[in-house]
Amino acid sequence: MTEVMKLDEQYVAGTYGRYPIEITDGRGSECRDAQGRSYIDMGTGIAVNSFGYCDDEWKAAVTAQLDKVSHTSNLYYTQPGPELARMLCEKTGLKKVFFGNSGAEANECAIKVARKYAAEHKGEEYSVIVTLTNSFHGRTLTTLAATGQEHYHELFCPLTPGFVHTPANDIEALKQTLACNKVAGLMMECVQGEGGVIPLDKEFAAAAAKLCADNDIVLIIDEVQTGNGRTGSLYAYMQYGICPDVVTTAKGLAGGLPLGVCMMGDKVKDVLGRGDHGSTFGMNPICCAGALSILKRIDDSLLEEVKEKSRYIFDELGGAQGVTEVTGMGLMIGVKTVKPAADVVKECMDRGVLCLTAKDKVRLLPALNIPWEQLKLAVEIIKGACI
Ligand SMILES: *Cc1c(COP(=O)(O)O)cnc(C)c1O
Numbered sequence: 595m596t597e598v599m600k601l602d603e604q605y606v607a608g609t610y611g612r613y614p615i616e617i618t619d620g621r622g623s624e625c626r627d628a629q630g631r632s633y634i635d636m637g638t639g640i641a642v643n644s645f646g647y648c649d650d651e652w653k654a655a656v657t658a659q660l661d662k663v664s665h666t667s668n669l670y671y672t673q674p675g676p677e678l679a680r681m682l683c684e685k686t687g688l689k690k691v692f693f694g695n696s697g698a699e700a701n702e703c704a705i706k707v708a709r710k711y712a713a714e715h716k717g718e719e720y721s722v723i724v725t726l727t728n729s730f731h732g733r734t735l736t737t738l739a740a741t742g743q744e745h746y747h748e749l750f751c752p753l754t755p756g757f758v759h760t761p762a763n764d765i766e767a768l769k770q771t772l773a774c775n776k777v778a779g780l781m782m783e784c785v786q787g788e789g790g791v792i793p794l795d796k797e798f799a800a801a802a803a804k805l806c807a808d809n810d811i812v813l814i815i816d817e818v819q820t821g822n823g824r825t826g827s828l829y830a831y832m833q834y835g836i837c838p839d840v841v842t843t844a845k846g847l848a849g850g851l852p853l854g855v856c857m858m859g860d861k862v863k864d865v866l867g868r869g870d871h872g873s874t875f876g877m878n879p880i881c882c883a884g885a886l887s888i889l890k891r892i893d894d895s896l897l898e899e900v901k902e903k904s905r906y907i908f909d910e911l912g913g914a915q916g917v918t919e920v921t922g923m924g925l926m927i928g929v930k931t932v933k934p935a936a937d938v939v940k941e942c943m944d945r946g947v948l949c950l951t952a953k954d955k956v957r958l959l960p961a962l963n964i965p966w967e968q969l970k971l972a973v974e975i976i977k978g979a980c981i
Pocket of ligand 1: 818
């Protein structure tokens, strides 16, 4: 045990089961631990380090902003936030952005938007937010209520009321749910990440979007994990041919800094008015400067590379010995293995590759720009660990 591990054990709340590795530094897709061992990182801090560790361009953008202003609160204007909001809107066609610090906060904002829109347009009794079974939307008491996995709820009840779950990919069940409740919004992930890297059926997504449009229900797509180039398009919904009213994202947006956004389309862009919502750290200039530098680089050629690397991983691991299924989109991939996923992850770690798990799968979320050489080596090692 390193000194840091001992301190962590004694003084840090025991909410995480950590691997026995103290990461001291990293460059790109490689990091090192306190023993000087190096690893290829196929998890990027759970889809956060979009361009890996200490990326030069990102670092330059962040440090330049550090030299100007790091925080002033939302009582004053600062440059990076509005510029980032414009870039997000121009790239998505959505109209306005609220800035928070995390995925859960982005979703909280989306839920408030849906509830206020419905209260004003349909009546205050239209407050129900429908989400999917096996979803994950965050850890606050409200986003936990939104999360369609019972085991996260245990011992924290009562959660925020007004959430109803319906099974993914079951259009009839969704119709029933919408008919039996006074619904403000429908929130879903295009690829359920924590739920096991499971993409939503295209037909279901399209039917759900149409039901929302027909019934004036706010369609919220949670792109906290799938967003910012991760799935091979800037946002995953773009591959589903649907037009959400609200899109939330966080994780990879600022390339390693805490930033969450709730983006609002035409229908709801003016729902939030002065005093309706806020966040002290929201629109933090450092985080926004980091995000600007990340978002600028997620262009067609990078996305093409993401898709090419995705195909490579699917080809190599699909049908590999000890692998029963490969799911996901882009560089958000779940690998179902014969061996327990945790054992595969442990073996990979011993051989110098960091992977994640999602439910019973090994989950891969490498940097969007992971060099081919490191990717090939990592896949080789993962393959070996699956046998
Ligand atoms: C990680 C995640 C969240 C929660 O994000 P935090 O930044 O941890 O609050 C919400 N939704 C999805 C889909 C996620 O993957």
